[in-house]
Amino acid sequence: MIKVRDIIIIICLLMFSAALYFASGNKEGSTVLIEYDGNLFTEVNFTGLGDEEIFTYYLNGTTIIVDKNGAYFKESVCAGKVCVNSGRISKVGQIAICLPQRVSIRIEGNGREFDGITG
Amino acid sequence: MKRCGKNIITLAFFLLTVFFCGCEQEKETDTFYAMGSYIQVTIYDVDSTLLETIKTDIKNVEEKISHRVENSYIYSLNKEKTATFDTETYNMLYEAVEFCGASEGFFDISLLSLTALWDFDSQKSFVPSSEQITEALEKTGYENIYFGENNKITLGGGVSIDLGALGKGYACDKAVQSLRDADVNGIVAVGGSIGVNGTKPGGEYFFVGIRDPFSDNAAETFAGIKLKSGFVSTSGSYEKQFESDGVRYHHIFNTSTGYPVDNELISVSIVCNNGMLSDMLSTACFALGTEKSIPLLEKNDADAVFVTKNKKIIITSGLKNFISVKEDFEVEYR
């Protein structure tokens, strides 16, 4: 069932995935793109938001919350609630999708993140 | 053996990436509210006592110079028209009044009668009558501030002090001083005033965005400035404002008329090596307008980003290699 080679493969794959994980730096995103039917509905830059600033979006039966820590599906009329269970996303590349309602939220970093904003 | 070779390479790769990326993560951030603003401090060192020190620094500044804090120096001064200060604050006020003179009164710290009348911090949209404004204006004028012996300051002419136009920059100075004392790099944001010590690990400059004055979203920016050990403050008509009978009123006053400044500008951002100065200059230059600001900036070795109401950006040449502006703005360098 298990041979020596298998163990080697497993170790190599695990190290490789760990290396990938640290190499990507796991960037915190800065913008959430809300898309409906593949089209961009709105883009929100959440890094500069204050503690009390919360944006709520109602899109085709889903309720999306965006605050300074990212975005998440709060509610949805869909049957599976996969989207709601995906929880909060905030890192570049993360994505939460409500497939039945064709709504998705996706995090992007703008390449150069600001360390502060004046104005 | 083939297997060992492959293993060693993967292991090496893994260790290298961990080493390089592990270094990036050493920083700490603290956020809190003070001086009526949202404050964010990020230091590149794992030292929470330093964060506490900086928090205390900023809160101390508020306790000393806010005219709203009972028994602060300024509160007592405004009430009794005379007060004794600690040396640090006495010197700070002296410098502030000197600047009032240098700006020919376009910047003035004695405007409390006027700012209290308009009361932008309450949510009311109140436009005072011209009689009320004239009356309030009579009780302003930095020339009525007398610096006496033994750190004593006296106010004449019924004037009262409001340091709202320099408080945040001054708080940044204190915070950055603590960073310097601890030899730690970091960035402090007190509302829209930002102070930076050193660079990020690896020599990368701090990158500070300038809020887009034409957007309602406070997190939208139109430009970014690279900063190394410096300060930036911004004054804009979009910050505190209300509309009444179709007219927009904002909180930066023309010190002669008592009404909000009305010129070509919508915002000004100042970059220099002192926080209080950057804050004062941002208000002064907003009131002076682009042309009249240039000599004042040169004298104070400061740079500026002016944004006009028709989306034109004027940047002083000192910032040329340190700023990037988004495409849909017209840029002119001076």
Place this chain on the structure above:
Amino acid sequence: MKKLNKLTLNAMLSALAVAVSAVEGLLPAAAFMPPGAKIGLSNIVTMYASKTLTVYNALAIVVVKSVFVLATRGATAFFMSFLGGAASTIITAALLNSKKSKYGTVGIGVLGAAAHNCSQLLVAVIITNEGVLYYLPFLIAASVVTGTFTGVILHLTLSITSRRSE
């Protein structure tokens, strides 16, 4: 194996693959995994098929399973299921049937799972953008776990059924 038995076996395995796929589809999305990523239990079925029948039979089963997914979960899920299943089947079939293989069933299961997950991620990258590559480390780590699991089950199944047919 007689021809009729082969046909029956094919049919049974196809049905099994579809059933397993349906059950998997009900599982909720896990954290740190891209939405839609599944454990790949149906790979046990296709691996068993490639060992006891031929790789072409196994691929046919993949097609049947994917068409089912197309009908129940839509086009995106179809591409993911088909490409993931095909990649995993081809690789595991090659290893299972090779006489010189130095890999145990667990290793084959892991490699099959890795191939399955990487192809699925590739589909996701094409459909959205390269941002989803963020999930790659997690998918590879997951394939180690799921591959081990499917490999163990495959081994047990093979030894039980081969004993029975003797």
